[in-house]
Amino acid sequence: MRMPEPDAGIIARRSDIIAGLRKIVPGEGVIVDEDELRVYECDGLSAYRQLPLIVVLPETTAQVSAILSFCLAEGVKIVPRGAGTSLAGGTLPLADGVTVGLGKFNRILDIDYENRVVVAQSGVTNLGISDAVRHRGFYYAPDPSSQIACSIGGNVSTNSGGVHSLKYGLTTNNLLGLEMVLINGEVVHLGGKHLDSEGYDLLGLMTGSEGLLGIITEVTVRILQKPECARALLIGFSSNESAGDCVAAIIGAGIIPGGMEMMDKPAIHAAEDFVHAGYPRDVEALLIVEADGPEAEVEHLIERIEAIAKESGAVNVRISRDEEERLKFWAGRKAAFPAIGRISPDYYCMDGTIPRNKLAQVLKRIGALSKEYGLGVANVFHAGDGNLHPLILYDANKPGELEAVEEMGAKILRLCVEVGGVLTGEHGVGIEKRDLMDTMFTEDDLKQQQRVKCAFDDGHLLNPGKVYPTLHRCAELGRVHVHRGQFRFPDLPRF
Amino acid sequence: MTETLTPETAEQVLETVQWAAAEETPLEVMGAGSKRAYGRPSPAAHRLDLKALSGIELYEPMELVMSAKAATPLADIDAALAENRQRLGFEPADLGPLLGTGAGAGTICGAVICNLSGPGRIKAGAARDHILGFHAVSGRGGRFKSGGRVVKNVTGFDLSKLMAGSFGTLAVMTDVTVKVMPEPEETRTVLVLGAGDAQAVKAMSEALNSAFEISAAAHLPAGVAAVSAVASVAAAGAAVTALRVEGPEPSVVYRAEALKALLEAYGNREELDTAESLAFWRQVRDVGFFVADGPEAGQAQVWRLSVPPAEGAGVAARILDAADGRVFYDWGGGLLWLALAPRPDGGHEAVRGAIGDGGGHATLVRADADVRAAVPVFQPQPEPLARLTARVKEAFDPKGVLNPGRMYEGV
């Protein structure tokens, strides 16, 4: 993984840059000592590490604005960082770049039940928002597994999802407004407590933009009332095919469950060993399907789903009898990552999306790759929306193993694209999938995306080296190639 | 001389736009032209009519996905979906009758590019939430795509969002892939009769704050309810606040009853069955109440405001204190449709001035062309945002050949 060559001139000016930043953020907000910088050297993709030039932790939007203006004037690169749980290396520091951490943006600014929104600073955790409104029966719907730790600003930047996104949407569908700071220090407000932002949907564009377009300081999200009740089914299958058929049949019957998750045998065993959720060990695939809503609806849906499961060849169906049991069903799935962490020194979490009906085919080919590389794989799958998380088991201390994992991972992602899917469903491109972007996009597609980047940051100072494999100069991208000449389409019908 | 160019393939669209970019000749992009009267009049030299780019290219009901060429009529899409008891979740409006261009002409990309969404917006999302991917030709004369055919996707910038609501000023979409949704088994509407606007917004807020999964919430003051297409609503002789519940039958029956109990304090309650509900909400979606005072009948000017829902009634009251007209509310009070007596300046300062500090925006949806040319049709943007908007336009269409000025002067 090659990052842009660090600029020695910037590194040489480090103490001037520190002095400049200290004028903006006094005291401990500017971090320069090596041991303290070490905390920021990586994110959830810990195979890649780099000490940042400097870390700055602003507390106000005015400080963020001043930091960005200063960095623009000095030509210093910036890496925005929320909680650093990115699994794609989105916050990997730069040796010649300032990491701007939003950890101190940790206040909830407004809870407005009448309009059903919460306004929060961008460093507030995802769960922090739900916690703040829980006593009134509300919650914030997108629920990434990392929700205790990850920040709402990071969620926006990666368009995070969770097990309930099938019914309640991803971050982008639950976001109403943003305050953000552009590289030139200008503060822009997008949307608000009303629906659909005026003009171009820059709110939608910012969602999933991985820190490349600006720094998000404030977020307005929609909150929902908790459903009256929820019940889950645990459905075992003797093959991945029949589990896949069952998912298709449920959706095909017009049912959008509150959640629909799948695990394969290695994931089932690891989770069961870890949390004793009561998962059957003798099945090849396990589905957890949740119905939520009023009692009457849940009863009705559970009955229908159970019937569909049996028609699809389920060998094992259990329905949660009470809340405790429902949570137990989920406990295994929610702990799947740490459970895998127990059985293998390291694991590499992939994040492709595929059309649902390609599941069995893709799992078969992943199984073949697993044999070919001699590396174990456990699969957990947001089955309802086709988002697949193969976890490749390896040992980073064995020479060459990480490289083999990355090669195998790249093959899995190419496979996702080949069957009509995409490279990343919710973790983002970061550095991890950067060099695979050309499997999905042509040079022209990527250039058009970068022209949008140029509209926000024409000096490529915000998070360079992430998402796009090649950084084209904005002046070059802006040039229009003129196709002058005679009217070139004499055959075109016209009136 | 104005020509209408009618490319038949994406390749021909590319050649046309490349030619226009080279000649710096502006084009007016047209789906079916059903919304031509929407937005600022565009000074384009030629028309780019996409009607030949029509047809559903992929529809997999079990995968809830459909791809169609740009100008595929919404009517064709609806028909194909209905065969599988599915629908477009964003309920695109047919504003043709309101705008005086006739019913049933809209195209899929026309709906998407205007980010049209109906009453279901509050639960199911807007058009922008349902686009999975697209192919397009930028104003620079370059082909590009974005997104794909799956819902979960953060691979690169989400340009689909940027297309929705761009009114054809950035790129010409040649096809689009959308998420489709199952048709609900059953639909019922609970009506509360006789609530004043402010009370009605409170009632809708209470309902939306419940766990009953309201899929639409509208309020028709008495004068608007009187022209309802549903006989029992028109005959009510009172304001009508309407809450829609959709889903499996036992759930819908239960929720409708629970809502009636919840809203007891707000007035007498009635219920519409599935067929009546569909007719009721179609009229709300298409702003059918304001069709009759359209072009022939003195042309009331029609405004559309999106505001924080709890502020809806206050905003409307401020506008109607100073102007003659009528209002109705959708989106739980967050979407105001106003028909105002015509004024040369559309009353735009008073309308926009009524939006409080809580934010929001106002669009002049129907007015004579000279009014739309003189008055900002879309909400004017504050400076840093306006500059950013101009830079985004430049990133796609540096020569300003696609629908120039349709949204903002110079964009």
Ligand SMILES: Cc1cc2nc3c(=O)[nH]c(=O)nc-3n(C[C@H](O)[C@H](O)[C@@H](O)COP(=O)(O)OP(=O)(O)OC[C@H]3O[C@@H](n4cnc5c(N)ncnc54)[C@H](O)[C@@H]3O)c2cc1C
């Ligand atoms: C400014 C404006 C605001 C509107 N606001 C609302 C609203 O708030 N709510 C509502 O329900 N309806 C609204 N409408 C109406 C809505 O646009 C129409 O009903 C739409 O669905 C008609 O589809 P059409 O195919 O006839 O589009 P047309 O009328 O042909 O085109 C509509 C717009 O889309 C552009 N366009 C069409 N096809 C493409 C394409 N393939 N690529 C790029 N651009 C394309 C056109 O240039 C034009 O700007 C609005 C319309 C306009 C013009």
Ligand SMILES: Cc1cc2nc3c(=O)[nH]c(=O)nc-3n(C[C@H](O)[C@H](O)[C@H](O)COP(=O)(O)OP(=O)(O)OC[C@H]3O[C@@H](n4cnc5c(N)ncnc54)[C@H](O)[C@@H]3O)c2cc1C
């Ligand atoms: C155990 C585990 C489980 C996970 N499960 C899920 C899951 O279920 N679903 C899911 O979607 N993700 C999951 N993730 C991934 C990760 O938690 C999400 O991507 C999350 O949204 C990142 O938030 P963060 O605050 O940690 O952002 P960071 O990691 O700090 O940053 C992520 C990206 O956003 C940018 N960024 C962060 N904050 C800002 C800001 N304020 N302004 C501008 N740019 C910013 C960064 O530059 C970077 O590109 C998981 C991660 C772990 C470690």
